[in-house]
Amino acid sequence: MSLTGDDVRSQPTAEAAVRAEGYTGGISDLPLEKAKEIYQSRYWRPLRPDAIAEVSVPVAMKLFDTGVNMGNGTAAKFLQRALNALNRQQADYPDMTVDGAIGPKTVTALVSFMNKRKPQGETVILKALASLQGARYVEIAESREQNEAFVFGWLANRV
Known part of the structure; x- marks a missing residue:
């Protein structure tokens, strides 16, 4: 995966995100309820992790965290790529299109993966998501x- 300057700049800053949602006050004065509304409207609902949370709350939370930091499409693509790589050449479930949208095929693949791999499956999929996130941070710095000034902190605090 190669990155362009547009990819790196495509994520709005926190201030830009709250301004886009109509908040005009000081960022440090942002009420908690308004922050929750913004997270719901910009990240949670578009990513649709509720169906993922029915299978694994930790996976849903990792997707949400990645969506906030890297974009919802990137988070969804990480899950789709990981599931495709972990399906044992489609023996467990079919490959899916890596389109950055979590829909029924992605959820079905995750259910199949978790049922096949049982308790260790959740640990492995979380490691795969963290690995993809870490690789993305290195690519951004490269x-x-x-961005090299930030990559240590990103890896220390986000992965």
């Missing part, structure tokens, strides 16, 4: 030298 694509723009100024």
